[in-house]
Amino acid sequence: MASKIEFSSLVERVIDGDRQAFAEIYDELSTLVFGVVKRVLRDPAMSEEVTQEIFVEIWTSIGKFDPTRASLSTWAVTIARRRAVDRVRREQSQRNRIEALGHQRDVDERGVDDDVVATAEADRVRLAVASLPDDQREVIELAFIEGCAHGAIAERLGIPLGTVKGRVRGGLKRLRGQLEPSGSADGR
Amino acid sequence: MSDPGSTSSSGDRIDDLLALAALGELTEAEERELDAALVADVTLQDELDSDLDTAARLQGVNAESPSPGLKHRVMEAIDAPVAMSDELGERRDRRRSRWLPLAAAAAVAFLAVAGIVLVRNGDANDDDVVAAVLEASDLQERPFDGELAVSLTAFYSPAAGALVVDGLDVEPVDEGETYQLWLVGESGAESIGLFRPDDDGRVLVAFAGADPGDLPLGITVEPAGGSEQPTQEPLATTT
Numbered sequence: 001m002a003s004k005i006e007f008s009s010l011v012e013r014v015i016d017g018d019r020q021a022f023a024e025i026y027d028e029l030s031t032l033v034f035g036v037v038k039r040v041l042r043d044p045a046m047s048e049e050v051t052q053e054i055f056v057e058i059w060t061s062i063g064k065f066d067p068t069r070a071s072l073s074t075w076a077v078t079i080a081r082r083r084a085v086d087r088v089r090r091e092q093s094q095r096n097r098i099e100a101l102g103h104q105r106d107v108d109e110r111g112v113d114d115d116v117v118a119t120a121e122a123d124r125v126r127l128a129v130a131s132l133p134d135d136q137r138e139v140i141e142l143a144f145i146e147g148c149a150h151g152a153i154a155e156r157l158g159i160p161l162g163t164v165k166g167r168v169r170g171g172l173k174r175l176r177g178q179l180e181p182s183g184s185a186d187g188r
Numbered sequence: 189m190s191d192p193g194s195t196s197s198s199g200d201r202i203d204d205l206l207a208l209a210a211l212g213e214l215t216e217a218e219e220r221e222l223d224a225a226l227v228a229d230v231t232l233q234d235e236l237d238s239d240l241d242t243a244a245r246l247q248g249v250n251a252e253s254p255s256p257g258l259k260h261r262v263m264e265a266i267d268a269p270v271a272m273s274d275e276l277g278e279r280r281d282r283r284r285s286r287w288l289p290l291a292a293a294a295a296v297a298f299l300a301v302a303g304i305v306l307v308r309n310g311d312a313n314d315d316d317v318v319a320a321v322l323e324a325s326d327l328q329e330r331p332f333d334g335e336l337a338v339s340l341t342a343f344y345s346p347a348a349g350a351l352v353v354d355g356l357d358v359e360p361v362d363e364g365e366t367y368q369l370w371l372v373g374e375s376g377a378e379s380i381g382l383f384r385p386d387d388d389g390r391v392l393v394a395f396a397g398a399d400p401g402d403l404p405l406g407i408t409v410e411p412a413g414g415s416e417q418p419t420q421e422p423l424a425t426t427t
Contacts, residue, residue: 036247038250039247047254048254048255048261074240077244150208169207176239
């Protein structure tokens with residue numbers, strides 16, 4: 001992972017239209033972005049298509065990135081999640097599917113741990129999630145590890161949408177206190 | 189996916205909006221609502237930023253590599269005309285104009301060498317061969333080491349029966365010179381073909397019929413038209 005200074009320099013170069021710098025940012029972020037998208041969409045081909053759209057958005061919107069507010073990876077993941085959810089909504093709308101986000105898990109037999117990059121950061125995150133109260137842990141895992149939308153989580157757990165959102169907020173707040181600041185954070 | 193029934197106060201509503209933002213599920217109307225709340229209460233921005241950072245770290249455990257061909261498609265996609273802010277577009281135009289005099293010397297070759305068809309950048313047939321290689325299920329990737337370019341990779345697909353060299357910001361060669369790609373065997377070097385970067389330092393060339401097997405590849409600068417054997421030390425090699 002590039003250091004803060006290297007990322008800052010790369011971002012400036014990308015703003016200037018430097019394709020080489022953009023290629024380096026792609027190398028740094030592509031596994032992260034693709035992983036987020038694929039966890040939501042499941043379908044590898046569609047996930048690559050959306051990942052491509054996300055990187056084009058990064059290329060065209062890099063001027064909006066504010067390093068004082070977020071790291072580059074946080075910014076990219078936020079875009080990735082939103083784009084993936086948008087794609088699911090569009091697909092569902094087009095196909096008039098009743099199936100909610102995340103229910104494709106029935107045809108995706110891979111476990112949560114498959115394809116996970118075994119890193120110290122991943123271990124830290126999992127440890128922190130494991131320490132959450134059960135009700136929050138369940139919702140946080142479904143939302144952010146398995147890539148389910150909050151409607152699917154409510155349906156799966158049989159709880160109201162508002163309760164899901166409350167547990168997401170509560171879980172994130174609690175995790176914030178348990179996760180150290182991301183040391184290799186890029187950009188801030 | 190708003191859930192108005194679950195909110196009993198503006199505080200609850202803000203919590204709902206922050207949760208939806210972390211989930212990436214804000215509708216446009218909710219996004220405007222959150223923007224207004226952020227303006228009204230500046231402390232909310234820190235809350236939102238912290239939530240997004242935590243959510244990003246959680247989702248980072250799912251990191252997974254896309255296919256090697258995606259990078260090529262992304263780089264091609266950003267070359268296509270895309271909408272961007274006027275400010276960003278103007279800044280990039282200024283940078284590009286600074287490089288034009290340097291790049292003017294770089295022309296694109298279109299050659300056939302020793303029965304191997306070498307297709308220049310941008311040629312329709314080239315796109316077909318490049319796509320066949322990069323989308324192949326048996327794709328092999330061999331990055332080059334060396335200072336010729338920061339990013340320079342050979343892709344080979346036995347099924348497609350072709351080799352692709354994909355490079356970014358490759359140094360231009362002088363007029364009268366060309367890059368030559370070699371297959372380095374025990375009995376010496378065998379020419380695979382010639383290539384030159386385009387005006388932007390981009391190389392994307394396909395060598396139909398080339399089969400590197402397990403042997404390393406090397407790139408030298410040679411006189412235009414190429415050489416029978418390398419005349420200079422390689423600027424980049426694969427292992």
